[in-house]
Amino acid sequence: MSTNTVISVENLSKMYRLGRVNSGSFGHDVKRWWASIRGKEDPFSLVASENDRTQKVTENEYVWALKDVSFEVEKGEVLGIVGRNGAGKSTLLKLLTRVTLPTTGSIKAKGRIASLLEVGTGFHPDLTGRENIFLNGAILGMSKAEIKKKFDEIVDFSGVERYIDTPVKRYSSGMYVRLAFGVAAHLESEILIIDEVLAVGDTEFQEKCLGKMNDVSKNEGRTVIFVSHNIPSVIQLCSKTMYMEKGKLLEIGNSEDIIQKYVYNKASLQYLCNDNKNIEAYFRKVNVVNFSNEEKSSFYFDENIFLQFVVQLPTALASFQIGLALIDKFKRKVFTHHFNVKNIFNKNSIELTCQLPKNIIAPGNYSFDVALFIENANLYEYINDICAICIIDNGTIMSHNSSDYGCIVVHCDWLLN
Amino acid sequence: MKKKYKDIGDWDLVIKPKTRLLDINLLEVWKYRDLLLLFVQRDIVTVYQQTILGPLWFFLQPILTAFTYFVVFSKIANIPTAGIPQMLFYLSGITIWNYFTTCLSGASSTFTSNAAIFGKVYFPRLVTPLSALLSNIIKFGIQLLPLIIMYVFFVVRGSGVRPTFELLLLPLLLFNAGFLGMSLGLIVSALTTKYRDFSFVITVVVQSLMYLSTVIYPLSSVDNPIMHRCIELNPMTWVIDAFRTGCFGEGNVSYMGLLYATGVTVVITFVGIIMFSKTEKTFIDTV
Numbered sequence: 001m002s003t004n005t006v007i008s009v010e011n012l013s014k015m016y017r018l019g020r021v022n023s024g025s026f027g028h029d030v031k032r033w034w035a036s037i038r039g040k041e042d043p044f045s046l047v048a049s050e051n052d053r054t055q056k057v058t059e060n061e062y063v064w065a066l067k068d069v070s071f072e073v074e075k076g077e078v079l080g081i082v083g084r085n086g087a088g089k090s091t092l093l094k095l096l097t098r099v100t101l102p103t104t105g106s107i108k109a110k111g112r113i114a115s116l117l118e119v120g121t122g123f124h125p126d127l128t129g130r131e132n133i134f135l136n137g138a139i140l141g142m143s144k145a146e147i148k149k150k151f152d153e154i155v156d157f158s159g160v161e162r163y164i165d166t167p168v169k170r171y172s173s174g175m176y177v178r179l180a181f182g183v184a185a186h187l188e189s190e191i192l193i194i195d196e197v198l199a200v201g202d203t204e205f206q207e208k209c210l211g212k213m214n215d216v217s218k219n220e221g222r223t224v225i226f227v228s229h230n231i232p233s234v235i236q237l238c239s240k241t242m243y244m245e246k247g248k249l250l251e252i253g254n255s256e257d258i259i260q261k262y263v264y265n266k267a268s269l270q271y272l273c274n275d276n277k278n279i280e281a282y283f284r285k286v287n288v289v290n291f292s293n294e295e296k297s298s299f300y301f302d303e304n305i306f307l308q309f310v311v312q313l314p315t316a317l318a319s320f321q322i323g324l325a326l327i328d329k330f331k332r333k334v335f336t337h338h339f340n341v342k343n344i345f346n347k348n349s350i351e352l353t354c355q356l357p358k359n360i361i362a363p364g365n366y367s368f369d370v371a372l373f374i375e376n377a378n379l380y381e382y383i384n385d386i387c388a389i390c391i392i393d394n395g396t397i398m399s400h401n402s403s404d405y406g407c408i409v410v411h412c413d414w415l416l417n
Numbered sequence: 418m419k420k421k422y423k424d425i426g427d428w429d430l431v432i433k434p435k436t437r438l439l440d441i442n443l444l445e446v447w448k449y450r451d452l453l454l455l456f457v458q459r460d461i462v463t464v465y466q467q468t469i470l471g472p473l474w475f476f477l478q479p480i481l482t483a484f485t486y487f488v489v490f491s492k493i494a495n496i497p498t499a500g501i502p503q504m505l506f507y508l509s510g511i512t513i514w515n516y517f518t519t520c521l522s523g524a525s526s527t528f529t530s531n532a533a534i535f536g537k538v539y540f541p542r543l544v545t546p547l548s549a550l551l552s553n554i555i556k557f558g559i560q561l562l563p564l565i566i567m568y569v570f571f572v573v574r575g576s577g578v579r580p581t582f583e584l585l586l587l588p589l590l591l592f593n594a595g596f597l598g599m600s601l602g603l604i605v606s607a608l609t610t611k612y613r614d615f616s617f618v619i620t621v622v623v624q625s626l627m628y629l630s631t632v633i634y635p636l637s638s639v640d641n642p643i644m645h646r647c648i649e650l651n652p653m654t655w656v657i658d659a660f661r662t663g664c665f666g667e668g669n670v671s672y673m674g675l676l677y678a679t680g681v682t683v684v685i686t687f688v689g690i691i692m693f694s695k696t697e698k699t700f701i702d703t704v
Contacts, residue, residue, distance in 0.1 A: 008428075016702065029611075094701075098432060098539035101698045107432040115538060122534050126463045135459060138452035139538055 005110075006191060006223050007073040007096075012105035014066040014091050065091040067247045068105070073240075078217045078224045080238030080255060082231070082262050088247040089227045093195055096225065111190025111223075114140055116181070125169035129160055129179055132168050136183045150186045157212070158182030178205055185212050192216060195227045203404065213237055231298070232363065232393050235259055256394070271370075271386040281320065281372055281380040284310040284349065288387045298390040301363055301409075305356040305389065311372065312349050319343065320380075323371035324354065326407075327385060329364060334407040362405035363393035446541045456548035461555060475556065476563045479515060483507040490633050499635035501578065501665050502571050508564050510632035513660050516557040517594040517653060518623055523549035524602025525619060527693075528610045528700050535701055542697040543690070546606075550599045554591060568664070583670045584663035589679070590656050597652060597682045600689030607692040610700045630654045631661075637668075652678035 017028070066088045073079050081089050095102050097115040122139040123132050133154055137147040147154075155161050158178040160171070168176060194213070210233060217224045217237075228234050234241060234255065241258040243250045251258055271286040289295050289306045299305050309322065319342040326334040337354075344350060367388040372380040446453075486507040490496045498506035524546040528535070531545055571578060608615045627633075630653045639645045648654050655674035662670045 094536075095432065099536060100701045101432065102434050104434055106434075107430075108428040109430040109432075110427070111429055113430065122538070124459055124463060127459060131459075131462075135452075135455045138449070138455045139534070139540060141449075141540065142451075144451040144455075 004074045005072045006075045007110075007225075008108045009072070009096075010070050010106050010108075012066055012069045012092070012095060012107060013064055013103050014088075014095060014100075015103040016063055016065050018061045018063060064247050066095070066102075069244075069247075069249045070105075071242060071249060071252055073223055073225065075223055076217060076221045077240060078213075078226060078238045080234040080241040081225065081227045081244060082229075082234060082241060082259065083244035086246075087244040089244055090195065091247075092244070093193055093225070093227060096193055109191060112141060112188075113191045113193060114184070114187040114189035115193040116184040116195065123168055123176070123180060126167050128167055129155075129164040129171070133179070133183055136180065137187075140184060140187055141189065142187060146188055150188075154179075154182040154186050157185065157208075174205070181205075181209060185209070185216070189222070191223045191225070193225045210237065231259055231262075235392075235394060271383065279380055280314040281317065282312050283370060283372060283381060283383060284312050286310075286368075286370055286383075286387055288389055297388060298392055300392050300394045301361070302359050302394070304358045305361075307354040307356065307368070307387070309352045309354070309370070310349060311352065313344070313347060315346050315348060318345060320372065320374050322352070322354075323369075323373065325369040325371075326361065327367045327369055328407050329366070331385070333369070334361070334366065360408060360410065361391050362407050362409045363391045364405075364407065365390050366407075442541060446543050446547070449540050449544050452540060453544050453548045453551070456544065457551045457555070460548065460552040475559050479508060479511045479560055480563050480567075482511050486511070486633055496634045497638050499637060500667050501661065502576050504567055505564075505571055505578065505665065506635075506661070507633065508567055509661050509664055510657055512557070512560050512564055513590070513594060513657055514627060514630070514632050514653070515560065516553055516591070517598040517656075518627075519553050519556065520550055520595050520598030521602040521605075521619075521623065523553065524599045525605035525609070525616070527603070527606045528696070529606075532701070543693065546599050546603060546693075550595050554595065557591065564664075578665040578667075581663055581666045583659065586659055586663060586670065586675070589675070590660055593675075593678050593682045594653065594656050596686050597678075600682070600686040603689035603693040604685075607689075607696040610696055626651060626653065631657045635668075649674070652681040654678075 069088070069092065081092070083089050093115065094100050096107060096109075097113060122136050124135065127135065133151065134144065134147050137150075138144065142150075155164055158175075158181070160175050160179050163171060163175065168179070171179070213224060213226070214237060216222050224237075226234065226238055238255045240252065241255040242252040243258050243262050251261065271283065273282060273284050285308070287295055287308050288297065289308060290299065291304050291306070293306075307324070311322075313320070319340065322339045322341060323336065324339070325336045328334050339352075339354065341350070341352065365388065367385045369382070369384050370386065371382045373382075374380075483504055487503050490507075491498065491503045527542070527545050527549075535542065568578070605615060605619050629648055630651045631648065636645070636648060636654065636658065639648060655671060655678040658668070659670045659675055662668050
């Protein structure tokens, strides 16, 4: 352990019981109490299973929301935590912020830990913005004097000066969040824990938050733990990332590497046709792969995307066309592309791969429409909205990834006159 | 002390699953004193927001209750009030009893009504019931007003009531009633986080405790020796009695009784805080 370590987590586990609290759980409590009196281990910790939401609860009502997690964080480091829902991220944060105690294991920390688990915790709707700044600051662990010192800065940061003496129930939700984040961002704590706060607020404010967080870690030397589903901000902010699954720590390391693994691990969406279609020609399978032929749904901006098709054909057919459209998140066509397949003889099925250009589809979520037809003669099949993909900005476009780039990023030639 | 530091090393904070029985961090509560005061401010400011009569409701409620008692217990049941004008007798009893019960109910719902905020941030949970206690002291002060108005009315009419030096015991009385109420509430809150059954019991218990105290009749009017003993066992009996003696100058303050009440309060407070601190650490998992 280096001297710079500010958080040290050892074999941290947390067990939860599923189902209702009733007379049945009372029986379990009695057994557990009896075991603790005789100095034995909790009898239910031995039977608890790993946390997998998809599995039906059988007889086993106990799960490990977190199991044997150990890691260390150094001073000034920004640690990102990624993982799907139910991976144990929030449980870990709850333990770090002392909202609840672990079942086994320990956490050691140097300095104050402040959390931003959900902005606006403890805001009272009937109190004014000013009163709420003080109340919220105190709940987060600041003294009145500290808040007074930072008051102007907070109001300035949140930009709600005009409304500062109005009860917060009259605020728009955006103003509410701005004020709440403003308070939390100005906490004087050595360790700051942030969970998904950037999901709210407008783009301008999101950028402000990201900037503030960068500032907090780089210039003030504070340590930040950041949980988010927003991959771009994790890449941008975090020097180190931790990948969790089913309550366990899978890997911790350099953000880019970990994110790559996390993204690859996500289930890719492919189109598979159920056989026995009553048409002569149709798509048997459509899927998206990367350059090394791995199925995936997330790609970096500068990564090649390959669409693979398996097409069922009538043997007599010699040529046909495949149409392709990229659909954005509003279900609008971004671009279309046609390809003529010619000179095929006596084939029942054919496999094709299409390479999409890289460095052109702007970061965001997209899907595809595909069509199979013979020009001016026959439309065999048109399939909507399949193979959802996500384009991730890995810092190749601009440094601020939360900006809206539109759908297409083009290369232009410039002349200096 | 040395051993404790060895355990922690140079870490500021160590989070571990199990804690000792007496792991109560009062120093930490002190660190959060600003929060405590802000909670009090919030409670007082927000109660009567957007009502027209505002704090007048504070006054009307005890006066109406006292009037009901006056009709039922004095006019219909003919229970004597030890030479004190009936309205004053009931109003004084109700004022201090209300203070006791609001402290109790405030503390007993600590976990259930603050679950949302407790689930998000850590601060010493004891801050919440303590702030409720402080706001109740202020509310008690406000509720004294109708009593004072009524008092002046009876003094002008020449009914012979007069305050005595024993009124200086008021801080002790407030301490006893307040901490007794809060600590009983803490015990209830600790018991009800997981199994709510107990919250149904407590309303009945509080109700019967009132009838087993001297809110509506003086101790001297109870002839049955067993009942007399039962009422004496209720620490609130002595608090109410001392309050009345101080206010109206009738009878004598029982210092033995007060000593007993203080003893009970201190013991219950310890039990309450220990049970509360044992529950506060993981209650969010079961609430």
